[in-house]
Amino acid sequence: MATQIVMDRTGDTRHTFDVQDRAEVEKAERRFRDLTGAGFTAAVRSGPGEQRVIRSFDPTAEETLFYPRLVGG
Amino acid sequence: MTQQIVLAICSFALALLGTLLLSALSLVVARSGSCSRSFRFETEARALTLLKGWLSPKQRACYERFRYFDVTGSDTGTRYRIHHGTQTNIEELSSTGHHVCKWCFVPDGDLVAGDVMLAQKIALETNERGALSVAHRSFVSNGPRRF
Numbered sequence: 001m002a003t004q005i006v007m008d009r010t011g012d013t014r015h016t017f018d019v020q021d022r023a024e025v026e027k028a029e030r031r032f033r034d035l036t037g038a039g040f041t042a043a044v045r046s047g048p049g050e051q052r053v054i055r056s057f058d059p060t061a062e063e064t065l066f067y068p069r070l071v072g073g
Numbered sequence: 074m075t076q077q078i079v080l081a082i083c084s085f086a087l088a089l090l091g092t093l094l095l096s097a098l099s100l101v102v103a104r105s106g107s108c109s110r111s112f113r114f115e116t117e118a119r120a121l122t123l124l125k126g127w128l129s130p131k132q133r134a135c136y137e138r139f140r141y142f143d144v145t146g147s148d149t150g151t152r153y154r155i156h157h158g159t160q161t162n163i164e165e166l167s168s169t170g171h172h173v174c175k176w177c178f179v180p181d182g183d184l185v186a187g188d189v190m191l192a193q194k195i196a197l198e199t200n201e202r203g204a205l206s207v208a209h210r211s212f213v214s215n216g217p218r219r220f
């Protein structure tokens with residue numbers, strides 16, 4: 001199972017999907033495109049305390065984190 | 074005379090009803106406030122758990138002790154200190170550990186501190202220039218500090 005974590009006002013919303021299930025993977029890919037298209041940044045962990053930003057859907061990523069567009073505070 | 078008694082009874086009944094309604098209303102408002110506080114607390118706890126899962130062991134230990142952690146900018150190697158908070162909570166440090174300035178950028182939306190700090194960490198560690206290009210910089214001095 002893989003998880004997409006989307007930051008929001010509740011802390012985050014989690015969407016899990018079975019990487020072996022084609023329909024679920026397609027749905028997760030659509031979600032990825034929708035979120036990044038709306039300005040979210042997607043990141044995956046690459047090591048303890050390390051991460052990389054991804055620009056395209058990675059179905060092998062165990063956990064993908066999405067945070068909203070950055071603005072000056 | 075009978076009319077006056079009826080009027081008095083009606084006035085008393087109305088006053089009693091009003092008091093009961095006001096009590097019920099304040100109870101509902103109090104419960105609603107309590108739920109809201111509880112929801113906020115849970116949200117903050119969730120976000121802090123997420124943050125800690127993405128911090129390095131060193132950053133996590135530092136955060137748990139001091140409520141801040143340091144990150145290294147991906148483009149310049151500059152050290153930044155992210156303090157617990159959601160506004161103007163990023164401090165740029167010099168190579169000697171002195172305060173240089175403060176930066177403020179946040180993910181859009183009303184997010185709690187844990188989420189804000191995690192987004193700031195990832196942004197500075199993966200796209201420092203991009204993050205600072207939208208940030209506000211503040212040179213308000215906190216006095217001479219060494220870290």
